[in-house]
Amino acid sequence: MARVPVFDNHVHLRPDGHHVEAAKAYEKAGGTHFMLVHSPHDDFVGDTPDWERAYDRTVATAEAVRKETGVQCWVALGPYPVHLVRMAETLGVERGVQQLIKGAETAARYVEEGKAVAIGEVGRPHFEVSDEVWDASNVALEEILGIARGAGCPAILHTESADPEVMADLGAIADRAKMPRDRVIKHYAPPLVKPEECHGLFPSIIASRKHIRKAAADAPGGRWFLETDYIDDLSRPDVVMPVDTVPRRVSGFLQSGDLGEEMLWKSGVEWVERLYGVHPEL
Numbered sequence: 366m367a368r369v370p371v372f373d374n375h376v377h378l379r380p381d382g383h384h385v386e387a388a389k390a391y392e393k394a395g396g397t398h399f400m401l402v403h404s405p406h407d408d409f410v411g412d413t414p415d416w417e418r419a420y421d422r423t424v425a426t427a428e429a430v431r432k433e434t435g436v437q438c439w440v441a442l443g444p445y446p447v448h449l450v451r452m453a454e455t456l457g458v459e460r461g462v463q464q465l466i467k468g469a470e471t472a473a474r475y476v477e478e479g480k481a482v483a484i485g486e487v488g489r490p491h492f493e494v495s496d497e498v499w500d501a502s503n504v505a506l507e508e509i510l511g512i513a514r515g516a517g518c519p520a521i522l523h524t525e526s527a528d529p530e531v532m533a534d535l536g537a538i539a540d541r542a543k544m545p546r547d548r549v550i551k552h553y554a555p556p557l558v559k560p561e562e563c564h565g566l567f568p569s570i571i572a573s574r575k576h577i578r579k580a581a582a583d584a585p586g587g588r589w590f591l592e593t594d595y596i597d598d599l600s601r602p603d604v605v606m607p608v609d610t611v612p613r614r615v616s617g618f619l620q621s622g623d624l625g626e627e628m629l630w631k632s633g634v635e636w637v638e639r640l641y642g643v644h645p646e647l
């Protein structure tokens with residue numbers, strides 16, 4: 366029997382977490398490919414991030430996954446927006462923004478070298494911050510989206526929780542950066558999949574039962590990704606979904622008929638190819 370494509374668009378793995386073992390659990394549950402998003406837990410050396418050292422760790426993790434499992438994975442690299450909160454205090458907002466931009470430029474170079482396929486997660490803090498940090502985050506985001514456009518790759522956004530208004534605002538920032546909206550993936554989205562809800566952005570949906578059902582019903586064409594945002598932090602085991610959530614939900618919903626196989630091919634293969642320019646092999 367041909368395999369069903371099972372794609373998680375947002376997985377973090379840490380060398381001090383379950384690391385490759387988590388990818389093995391994902392594979393065992395039926396997962397076929399995933400996007401490895403840079404884990405920002407160890408970016409700083411002193412007051413400033415060392416982007417190359419940090420990104421090399423994620424690139425090495427992806428290589429280990431490819432070597433030790435049958436799961437395909439690709440890499441997204443970027444300056445985590447919450448870092449600006451810390452840097453605003455230690456370096457000042459302006460230098461903090463410069464560091465984020467440097468992080469995006471370094472990520473773009475890794476994309477050009479074929480080590481990564483997307484810039485992310487980038488965006489703005491998901492919690493209340495000072496006006497100064499908020500405004501600076503938006504300035505940085507516009508610049509970073511321009512860098513992603515220049516690198517010819519999509520961007521994965523981390524922001525406050527989304528509603529249609531937030532999606533419209535993020536879309537306007539993309540427009541100012543001349544980054545096509547459909548190259549901007551909103552990570553951790555509720556199922557805002559209808560055109561009037563997602564405003565052209567590409568939604569990556571938290572894989573809860575409720576959300577998957579709604580995404581499948583509202584956008585049967587599969588213009589969405591599923592994700593866990595697995596963080597692989599051993600000290601916070603219950604913060605997000607287990608790493609095998611997407612494969613378990615997909616197989617359950619295939620059996621119940623909530624998801625069709627064709628929908629999974631669209632979401633997990635066609636859109637993966639179109640957005641990231643990679644080719645899942647099944």
Ligand SMILES: [Zn+2]
Pocket residue numbers: 375377402486594
């Ligand atoms: Zn994340």
